[in-house]
Amino acid sequence: MTALSAAARRLVPSSVGGRNLLGGATALVVVVLVLESTEPFRHSQLATLSYYGIAAVGLTVLTGLNGQISLGHGALMAVGAYTTALLLDSDGVPFGLALLASAAVTALVGILVGAAAARLHGPYLAGATLALAVGAPGLAVHFDSLLGGEQGLRVASPTAPQWFDDTMFFITGSGIGNQEYLAYLGWGTLLLVMVLLANLVASRFGRIWRAVRDDEVAAELSGVRLGHTRVLAFVVSAACAGLAGSVLAMVVRLAAPSGFTIVLSLSLLTAVVVGGLGSLTGALLGSALLVFLPPAVTDLGTAAGLSDVRAAELAPLVYGVVLVVVILVAPSGAMGLIRRLWQSVRNRRRGNEQGGTG
Incomplete structure (x- = not known):
């Protein structure tokens, strides 16, 4: 066992970037196996998870690493979604370019919002971004000739290119459906974002963000420019939100104000807190x-004899209970709890080995 573990360690790259690339490649293999062994309904759920994940990891950079609380990321996702809808409505614009343009446009918005947010702290920042989340959907109604009003804009969903379809047929022996392709598109984007952010977090910028989060005064005395640091974190997070909104628009095939309410922003923040x-x-x-929790709870409620409406109303309650339990039992989130359990297992194993040696 020791020889096997030593051989496995030698296969792991020594650099942080190499390890992150290896982790991303391993995750991609897992995604392919999962998507090829599940039905179309799961493909739809996994596609939904991909854009939630992109926005949540971007919000983690802002809130978890830099200490800025944002309640307006739903509005930033709307910027990316509407940018994608407008670009894909034009003939000849590839979806890859629409993804990049959505991230770039939302990053520009993030510069403006981040510059204002850099002067605010704590509840004042949360209140300002909350106003952004509440007010942004109204812009679509005001500029209804361009943005479609309450009905929103239909989005031309991309189809799998021939080379991708041929490659997946060669690997799996079967064709690929449109919903499955959207799940691949979303997860490919998510894994790329996670690898890039993991490298960024491990770099000098990540250390500066954590320093500002932990002690602003000490960071400023060390020569850190607080305003520039906060704006950079906001821009990175906004670009991720724009990408998430772009993927959402392609998956849902619609960019409408009803999809970017304050509930979306609160849900993203909740996901970050629960996860750690x-x-x-x-x-x-x-x-x-x-x-995955809301439909599972809804199905359990329906199986218990509740009506469809009551079973659907049960899901937010259970999610709220889960949030409270996580905060009380594991203040550092699910990942913090997993780390503590893993550390306790390692400590117990070391103690047993030392006892056996003695």
């Missing part, structure tokens, strides 16, 4: 809870 502040993997776990 500052953990990219934890943000993904929290997003999975957002996607």
Whole structure:
């Protein structure tokens, strides 16, 4: 066992970037296996999880690492979704370019919002971003000739290119459906974002963000420019939200104000808290809870004899109970609890080995 573990360690790259790439490649293999062994309904759920995850990991950079509380990420996702809808409505614009343009446009909005937010702290920042989340959907109604009003804009969903279809047929022996392709598109984007953010978090910028979060005065005395640091974190987080909104628009095939209410912003923040502040993997776990818990609770309520309406109303209650329990039992979130359990197992194993040696 020791020889096997030593050989496995030698296969792991020594650099942080190499380990992150290896982790991303391993996760991609898992995604392929899951998507090829599940039905179309799960493909739809996994596609939904992908855009929730992209937005949540971006919010983790802002809130978990830099300490800025944002309640307006739903509005930033709306910017990305509407940008994608407008671009895909034009002939000849590839969806890859629409993704990049959505991230770039939302990053520009993030510069403006982040510059104002850099002067605010705590509840004042939360209140300002809350106003953004509440007011942004009204812009679509005001500019209804461009943005479609309450009905929103229909989005032309991309189809799998021939090379991708041929590649998946060669690997799996079967064709690929449109919903499955959207799940691949969303998860490919999510894994790329997670690898890039993991490298960024491990870099000098990540250390500066954590320093500002932990002690602003000490960071400023060390020469850190607080305003620039906060704006940079907001821009990175906004770009991720724009990407998430773009994927959402392609998956749902619609960009409408009803999809970007304050509930979306609160849900993203809840996912970050439940998963564990500052953990990219934890943000993904929290997003999975957002996607899979409500339908599971609804099905249990229906099986218990509740009506469809009452069973659907039960889901937010259970999610709220889960949130309260996590905060009380594991203040550091699900990932913090997993780390503590793993550390206790390792300590117990070391103690047994030392006892056996003695």
